Amino acid sequence: MDNQNKILENALEGDINAFQSLFAEFQPQLKSYLYRLLTDRNDTEDITHDAFVKAFDKISTFKGNSSFKTWVFQIATNLAYDFLKKRKRWLPNAQDQAKSLAMSTEYIQQLFEMTNKTSYKGRYELKEHIDFCFTCISKTLTIEEQIAIILKDIYSFSRQEIAAILDKSEGVVKHLLFNGRKLMVEIFDNRCALINKNGTCHQCSELAGIYNPKQTKQSELLKIKMVKSAEKESKEKLYELRANLVAAIDPINSKGADMQDIIMQCTRLAINEIETIQN
Structure with a gap:
């Protein structure tokens, strides 16, 4: 033994x-x-x-x-x-609501700035914000779709393992993954301005402009395979590249984890899921 x-x-x-x-x-x-x-x-x-x-x-x-x-x-x-x-399930515009709240609320802006300046996990990182965006969009799925997507595409659990975790058949898990990915791809394609010039969400670039020098922002963008491949890859392939990027990030212990958590709390406050931000 x-x-x-x-x-x-x-x-x-x-x-x-x-x-x-x-x-x-x-x-x-x-x-x-x-x-x-x-x-x-x-x-x-x-x-x-x-x-x-x-x-x-x-x-x-x-x-x-x-x-x-x-x-x-x-x-x-x-x-x-x-x-x-x-x-409740989140709506795809949850981040838009968070942006409006932050821009109109001075103390939230101060929390962002304080976290960025004082926390050793308070850096603003484009890659980590892409991870944040992935989480927000996954919250628009059903709970079972969200669980299946995260377990399979981020933590590499097999369909058999996910079936055991959800107490479902592998066929049901396959269906959950298909539906979940389809919705994720559609929302990303409509929203993410990093990969679609017509995307409605510019939060990554806007926050990078505040917390990172422009040169650093451009340098980081060039390092992200998903961004470099945006014009030549299919929407499904871009989703795969995004998931691979997210899988490499620890949302609790990364260099920007505290900054992303404050942004997450702002989002949850904006959609009335919490009543205040705790710092």
Whole structure:
């Protein structure tokens, strides 16, 4: 028996230290995933903790039909799903509402500036804002479509694993992915000015103009494969490039994570999902 199987065996027998060791291996990814679903750091921490407690409490029910990681992700996803059912789906113009709110509210502008100047995770990064945009647009999907898209296209779970997490057939998961990607592609094509000259959303460029020197902005744009390929690739290929970019970013611990979180809170305030911004 190898060491990993021994640790799992000990965890199944109720060894909390063994369980913690297994959980810790994918905890950062789990938190990142939950943040993309919940868009709130406190809720992410709470559900990560609840998933740990519930998984340990039910460890005797783990039969090994999937990996331990997939089994825990199923528990965490169910908790997040129940939480998200209480919220409304976002509209594609949520970021437009956030922009209007920020431009008309001095204290929000001050929060942006303070975060950018004082936080070691307060940089404005174009790539990270593309990640932010991906999250916002995924919130326009049904919860199950959002879960399937994020698990498959961002965290590389297989359709079989996603089926286990959602307790659906692989055929249903395939349908969720098809519908979710189709809507994501359509919204991106209509909105993103980085890849479509007729796009309505210029938030990336506008914020880069405020928080990054123009030369830096242009330099960063040239590094983004999605932007360089915009004129020659299909909309579906551009979505794939965008998803690959997002998959490489940790929305909780990146260099611009605090700045993006403030922007996310502004968006949620604008659509009446929260009552105030906490900094």
